[in-house]
C-alpha cells in the first residue's frame with residue numbers, strides 16, 4: 170500500500186509531465202503555422218534635419234507604416250512586440266541601428282494596421298553621417314508565445330535616402346494696426362494695438378557643414394525680386410563688432426560704429442536708387458543675423474503680405490519674424506510636428522528684445538509697441554514698455570485703406586519730437602489727451618455687459634475722431650488721409666490714420682449695423698481715388714515658427 174505522500178507525488182509528476190508535453194506540442198505546432206507577414210514604410214516628409222550644437226546630426230521624419238502581422242498570431246501567441254529601426258553603415262560600424270518607433274500588439278485583430286507618425290524616438294547619429302545617407306527601414310518583431318521559446322524575425326526595406334541637407338526653419342510674424350495712441354506712445358502715453366492676419370514670412374536655410382563653395386550669406390526679398398549676398402569672410406572683416414558685448418541671449422543695441430561698418434557692407438550691394446529705403450532693413454538684417462547666429466553661411470528668404478512702410482508695421486514684422494527664425498534655429502528644443510507653433514515665453518521675450526533693437530536701426534526711436542504686438546499677437550495696451558493683453562468684448566471690424574503715399578516712420582517720429590521740443594507744454598497736453606483716449610478705448614473694448622455693441626461703437630468712433638484731430642495737431646496727417654476721412658464721412662463712417670501717418674494706411678470703423686452695400690460703395694469711391702482697400706481679421710496670433 171503506497172502512502173498518501175507517495176501517491177500525491179506520483180500524481181503531480183504525471184500532471185507536470187502531461188503539461189510539459191502539451192506545452193512542447195503547443196510550441197512545436199508553431200513551426201507548422203504559415204507565417205507571411207508583410208510591411209511597407211513610406212517616408213512622407215523630412216520635418217527637419219539639423220546639426221546639434223555639439224555636432225551630431227539629427228533628423229525628424231514623418232512615416233506611413235502599413236503592416237499585416239496577423240499571420241504571426243497562433244493559438245499559442247501571447248503578444249507581438251514590433252519596432253521599426255533605421256539601419257545604415259558608416260566607416261566605423263557596419264551596422265548602425267536607431268529605433269524610430271515601437272508597439273506591443275496584444276491581439277490578432279490589431280496586427281493589420283496603418284499609421285502615420287513622426288519618429289517616436291530621436292533619430293540621432295553620433296557624428297555627422299546622416300547627410301545624403303542611404304539607409305534601410307527594418308520592421309523587427311518578437312513573437313512572445315504563451316509557452317515555448319520567443320522567436321524574432323524582420324522585414325528589411327531598402328532604398329531610403331536622407332537629403333544632403335540643410336536645416337530649414339520658417340517663421341512668420343503679423344503686421345498690426347494701432348487703434349489709438351501712435352506717436353504719443355513714443356513720449357510715454359498709452360496706446361492700443363492689435364495684430365492683423367497679414368504676415369511677413371522668413372525661411373532660414375543653414376547648410377549643415379560649411380564648405381568652400383558655400384561660404385555665403387544670402388538675403389532674398391522675394392516680393393521685390395532682390396537678392397543680396399556677402400561672403401562670410403567679408404562680413405567678418407567688415408563688421409566692426411565688439412563680440413565681448415554681444416551674445417545671442419543678451420540683446421544689445423547696435424553701436425553707431427558697428428552701424429557705420431554695416432552701412433558700408435550694404436552700400437557695396439548697389440541697391441537700386443528707387444529702393445534705397447530698404448538700406449535700413451538690410452542693415453538691420455545683418456545686425457540681427459550676425460548677433461544671434463554669428464558668422465555662418467545661410468540663405469534667408471523673406472516674403473511679406475504687408476505693404477512696405479505704410480503704417481501696418483512691416484518693419485516690426487520683418488524684425489520679429491527674422492529673429493524668431495534665428496532663435497528657433499539655434500535652440501536645441503525644436504518643437505516637432507506639422508504646422509505653425511508659438512515660441513515659449515522665454516524665447517518670445519528674447520525675440521521681442523532683439524526685434525526692438527532691430528526696430529531702433531530702422532526707426533531711430535521706436536516705442537516698442539509694433540514689435541511687441543507682432544511678437545505676442547492679440548490686442549495689447551502698451552505704455553512705456555509695459556504690456557497689458559486685452560480681451561476684446563466687442564466685434565471690431567476695420568476697413569484698411571492704403572493711400573499708397575510713401576513715407577518714413579523715422580522722419581515722422583523725429584518730426585513730432587522736434588515739435589515737442591519747440592512747444593513742450595502744448596505737446597504735453599496733446600500727449601496727455603491721447604493717453605486718456607487710449608485708456609478709454611481699451612476700457613470700452615473690454616467692457617462686458619454694461620453697454621450695447623452700438624453704444625460701444627459710437628464711443629469708439631468718437632474717440633477715433635478725437636485721436637485723429639490730435640494726430641493732425643502733431644503734424645503727422647496728410648492730404649490723402651483727409652480724402653479718406655471725407656469720403657467715409659459722407660457715409661457716416663469714421664476714420665483715423667494708423668501707424669506713423671504721413672500717408673500710409675487709414676482705418677475706418679465698420680459698425681455691425683452698416684450694410685454691405687454701403688461698404689461696397691465706400692470701397693468703390695476710395696479705390697476710384699487710387700487707394701487700395703482691404704479688411705483684415707484683428708487680434709490673431711503673434712510670432713510662430715515651423716520646422
Ligand SMILES: Nc1ncnc2c1ncn2[C@@H]1O[C@H](COP(=O)(O)OP(=O)(O)OP(=O)(O)O)[C@@H](O)[C@H]1O
Nearest residue numbers: 446447450478479480481482483484487578668669
Ligand atoms: N519685408 C521686409 N524686408 C526688408 N525690409 C523691410 C521689410 N519690411 C520693412 N522693411 C524695412 O522697414 C522699412 C519700413 O519701415 P517703416 O517703419 O517706415 O514702415 P512700417 O513699419 O510699415 O510702418 P509703421 O512703423 O508706421 O507701422 C522699409 O523701408 C525697410 O527698410
Ligand SMILES: C[C@@](O)(CCO)CC(=O)[O-]
Nearest residue numbers: 351352535536537668669
Ligand atoms: C509712430 C509710432 O508710434 C507707431 C508706428 O507704427 C512709432 C512707435 O511707436 O514706435
